[in-house]
Amino acid sequence: MYAAVVRSFGAPPRFERFPAPTASGEHEILVDVLAAGLHPRVRSAADGSHYTSDGALPLVPGIDAVGRTPQGELLYFVAPDTGPGTMAERAVVDRRRAVTLPPGTDPVPMAAAMNPGMSSWVALRRRVSFRPGDSVLVLGATGGAGRLAVRIARQLGAGHVVGAGRDPRRLDLLKGLGADDVVALDGDDKDVAERLGRVAAEVDVVIDYVWGRPTEQAMRALLTARADRSRALAWIQIGSMAGQDITLPAALLRAANLTVLGSGQGSVSTAGIVAELPSLAAEIAAGTLAVDPLPMPLARVEQAWNTPAEPGRRIVLIP
Numbered sequence: 001m002y003a004a005v006v007r008s009f010g011a012p013p014r015f016e017r018f019p020a021p022t023a024s025g026e027h028e029i030l031v032d033v034l035a036a037g038l039h040p041r042v043r044s045a046a047d048g049s050h051y052t053s054d055g056a057l058p059l060v061p062g063i064d065a066v067g068r069t070p071q072g073e074l075l076y077f078v079a080p081d082t083g084p085g086t087m088a089e090r091a092v093v094d095r096r097r098a099v100t101l102p103p104g105t106d107p108v109p110m111a112a113a114m115n116p117g118m119s120s121w122v123a124l125r126r127r128v129s130f131r132p133g134d135s136v137l138v139l140g141a142t143g144g145a146g147r148l149a150v151r152i153a154r155q156l157g158a159g160h161v162v163g164a165g166r167d168p169r170r171l172d173l174l175k176g177l178g179a180d181d182v183v184a185l186d187g188d189d190k191d192v193a194e195r196l197g198r199v200a201a202e203v204d205v206v207i208d209y210v211w212g213r214p215t216e217q218a219m220r221a222l223l224t225a226r227a228d229r230s231r232a233l234a235w236i237q238i239g240s241m242a243g244q245d246i247t248l249p250a251a252l253l254r255a256a257n258l259t260v261l262g263s264g265q266g267s268v269s270t271a272g273i274v275a276e277l278p279s280l281a282a283e284i285a286a287g288t289l290a291v292d293p294l295p296m297p298l299a300r301v302e303q304a305w306n307t308p309a310e311p312g313r314r315i316v317l318i319p
């Protein structure tokens with residue numbers, strides 16, 4: 001079969017012949033891949049920098065996809081932890097990590113939205129006791145996952161949603177997607193802190209896609225502007241677009257009721273993530289949750305890798 005193949009962590013994958021995988025065990029089947037999203041997580045696995053990377057090469061990237069079984073059933077699936085990924089003509093599906101899609105589902109928007117959607121869907125439903133009426137800040141709300149997080153928070157019953165990000169144009173769009181307020185993460189630290197303190201000081205949950213410096217700023221701004229510092233604030237670490245580390249001053253932690261936790265592979269079991277897939281897939285199939293897909297042929301994977309996709313748009317490779 002043909003696949004995207006990474007032979008060196010310093011170079012993009014190339015479209016090459018690669019041995020087709022074989023299904024083994026009672027839960028595995030081989031499917032034709034119809035669409036696979038080029039998510040940030042796929043890039044980090046393909047350059048060896050993701051925390052789950054074992055450094056083995058060559059590899060076929062791709063963590064999820066929409067595929068068709070030999071019987072014609074349409075599936076969204078998360079790739080097995082070992083073996084070739086989904087950016088190939090065929091892939092192995094473990095049925096326990098798959099959800100059946102209604103016939104006629106368009107594979108491209110589904111492949112684009114499931115991974116970014118999953119980040120906040122799973123975080124709010126599995127990592128915190130999210131209650132209707134709770135107030136949410138999304139840090140990095142201008143990206144694909146962040147934009148969906150705004151919608152998802154609203155859909156899961158948030159009483160107030162604030163979106164924060166850098167890009168002014170995409171920040172403006174968030175109001176139409178369910179954000180009550182938006183905060184620009186630009187200008188000097190004092191301005192950013194003042195803006196965040198004004199509209200987000202009383203949030204119950206932060207969904208954080210950026211980490212690094214913007215998180216340090218936001219944490220200090222929120223915690224010091226809070227009317228009642230003993231009111232709980234859950235800070236859910238999901239992505240690290242702006243940095244891998246933060247400095248968390250001891251006094252800040254002591255002086256507020258802050259819980260910092262993560263959501264992703266590891267902090268949520270695979271079974272826990274998979275249990276959330278059907279409900280999320282139903283929302284995407286119904287058109288309630290969407291990201292803007294940019295379909296490209298798998299044969300042009302090198303070009304896709306080097307195309308700086310506009311945040312909020314998701315490249316989807318079609319074998």
Ligand SMILES: NC(=O)c1ccc[n+]([C@@H]2O[C@H](COP(=O)([O-])OP(=O)(O)OC[C@H]3O[C@@H](n4cnc5c(N)ncnc54)[C@H](OP(=O)(O)O)[C@@H]3O)[C@@H](O)[C@H]2O)c1
Nearest residue numbers: 119140142143144145165166167239240241242264311312
């Ligand atoms: N844990 C999970 O379950 C899970 C699942 C899916 C995704 N993720 C992670 O979530 C993150 C976002 O994914 P995505 O799909 O939304 O990516 P994306 O569509 O590429 O969006 C990237 C976002 O990061 C922001 N950003 C980038 N560099 C920044 C910086 N230096 N300072 C402030 N903001 C910065 C961008 O803001 P501007 O455009 O405004 O500059 C944009 O909002 C990634 O780290 C991804 O791996 C985690």
